[in-house]
Amino acid sequence: MSAPATMPQGAVGDETHERLERATAAFEPPFAVVDLTAYDANAADLARRALGKPIRVASKSLRCRALTERVLARRGFRGALAFTLPEALWLASDHEDVVVxxxxxxxxxxxxxxxxxxxxxxxxxxxxxxxxxxxxxxxxxxxxxxxxxxxxxxxxxxxxxxxxxxxxxxxxxxxxxxxxxxxxxxxxxxxxxxxxxxxxxxxxxxxxxxxxxxxxxxxxxxxxxxxxxxxxxxxxxxxxxxxxxxxxxxxxxxxxxxxxxxxxxxxxxxxxxxxGSGLYGPALFDGYRAFRPRPAAYFALPVVRRPAPDVATVLGGGWTASGPPGPDRLPLPVFPAGLRFRAMEGAGEVQSPLLGPAARRLRIGDRVWFRHAKAGELAEHVDAFHLVDDDRIVAEAPTYRGEDQAFL
Missing domain, CATH: 3.20.20.10 (Alanine racemase)
Structure with a gap:
């Protein structure tokens, strides 16, 4: 598979970056957010594409009960598709229709x-x-x-x-x-x-x-x-x-x-x-002609090193996706635009050097924003998603990990 592209420069990306920075100014990375405007827009588009048939929500792709309940409250969505039986038993305390x-x-x-x-x-x-x-x-x-x-x-x-x-x-x-x-x-x-x-x-x-x-x-x-x-x-x-x-x-x-x-x-x-995945709009879903989910889930990591003038190193970063190994399974650095992983190191467990024009402008303590290649796997790395509406944090939604649940 081809390597994921970096996010292009543009007004839409700049506006999103600015909103996320304003909303999370008080937080120390690493952390993750879900943009509710994008999430709800993706839900509406999924319902449109389903041609009137109900959508069973794949909980594996969300791994956050609050966000599962948010979409199930919408018209066009009904029931959950769990990925393990213990998860299904846990969800069934609140939901009447859970398929494993x-x-x-x-x-x-x-x-x-x-x-x-x-x-x-x-x-x-x-x-x-x-x-x-x-x-x-x-x-x-x-x-x-x-x-x-x-x-x-x-x-x-x-x-x-x-x-x-x-x-x-x-x-x-x-x-x-x-x-x-x-x-x-x-x-x-x-x-x-x-x-x-x-x-x-x-x-x-x-x-x-x-x-x-x-x-x-x-x-x-x-x-x-x-x-x-x-x-x-x-x-x-x-x-x-x-x-x-x-x-x-x-x-x-x-x-x-x-x-x-x-x-x-x-x-x-x-x-x-x-x-389920289309609600978060992860990077692997950028490669479709018929639809394009709006990116809704992001995570931020801090710059902790400047080993060379054209290199900015972030803490962690190795939040890679399951599936056949390849560059498309790595997180996608999106803000600031124009960053990429170093080919010889990729996304590391404790640090990830980033190259590109934007790396020269980054300083210790600055943030780099990423999108995960897949959807629900992001939730295994954080205890909560900060929910963003416009440029404000309106709620904190615990992930499965944040509720002390690890199903697989």
Whole structure:
């Protein structure tokens, strides 16, 4: 993947920089902020792109209960998509509809779920194999009087030439209508379970930008792949949903992500879509043609060294994103404009040298503002987000870390 570009100079960036500096003048970095104007604008745009279908909020991409609740209070958003069962149990104390987006092997959490009538009504588990059913039966000991709610995950990847070319995340082994029907029947044969949902996450369209900066030929290839994948998945998902509905009364069919909302929402078989990253607008979402989230989440680090006239070193900086290693997983320095990491050092755990024209103007104690490459992972580094409205801090929202929660 190509390296992220630095934020260009311009009135919009200058105005945002000035607002953030005024709002946070009393704070000592490191700290993180969320610009509520941008956050709310992103929420409105996501709802527009969802074509009237409800958006299930991916809590992994926020990791802040206050901001999750803020968006769920808006029209067009309904339910949460958690990333672990312990997180789902925690969220379910406030939310009536929480789907765990990934299978779980947490025996203690499963016993708690199966033994609590309220939680068992509010939380839905993800499965993709009979092996999962056997594990859940052994670990949770559910009963027909209080069945566990299950969601079947369909593999959304594009497979060509048999399985010799696999495009998309390696997730579920369930790929065909026949395999989905087989698993749905296995659930139906076990009265301690109830199949209520079906989910498919098309990572190759929802999570891959179709206009990578500086790589027009790669963009053409990505768009061709995404068109082929969307056409194939639309037909296959409809067939899978029809097959599963023959044996289960599905409450929802979930699909998509921030990068594919319009395309996925347009499928008749899909009843709801999922999104979360687009609310913060991280740097990896700068590479899409159809939409461009407004950057809403930033973090600031202090300049602590000037090892050379053209180098300014900030404290920390190694808040890198998960995924395939590459320059695009590094934080993006945005204010002041014109900064970049030193290629031989990158973003370090305790210090990060920055180069570029702006580095000559920075002094000890000045701040450098960054955007994270991804969304919710930023919350693992701070105890709270300072919420900015115009040029004022209006609230402090604790992150999961700030609420002493570490789920993964």
């Amino acid at each position: 987006g990934y299978p779980t092997a947490d025996r203690a959490a499963l016993r708690r779920l199966a033994g609590d009538e309220l939680l068992a009504r509010r939380v839905t588990l993800m499965v993709d194999s009979v092996e999962h059913l056997d594990f859940l039966r052994e670990a949770a000991r559910p009963t027909p009087n209080l069945p566990l709610r299950l969601c079947l995950e369909l593999d959304a990847s594009l497979r060509l030439f048999g399985d010799r070319l696999h495009i998309g995340a390696r997730r579920s082994p369930v790929h065909t209508p026949a395999s989905a029907l087989s698993l749905a029947r296995a659930v139906a044969d076990r009265p301690e379970f109830r199949l209520v949902g079906l989910m498919a996450y098309e990572s190759q369209t929802a999570g891959v930008g179709d206009a990578p900066p500086g790589s027009p030929l790669r963009g053409l290839a990505v768009r061709a792949m995404q068109r082929a994948s969307a056409t194939e998945l639309r037909e296959r998902r409809a067939a899978v949903v029809a097959a599963v509905r023959a044996v289960a009364d599905l409450e929802f069919v979930n699909g998509g992500g921030t990068g594919s909302l319009e395309r996925t929402a347009a499928e008749p078989a899909v009843t709801e879509v999922a999104a």
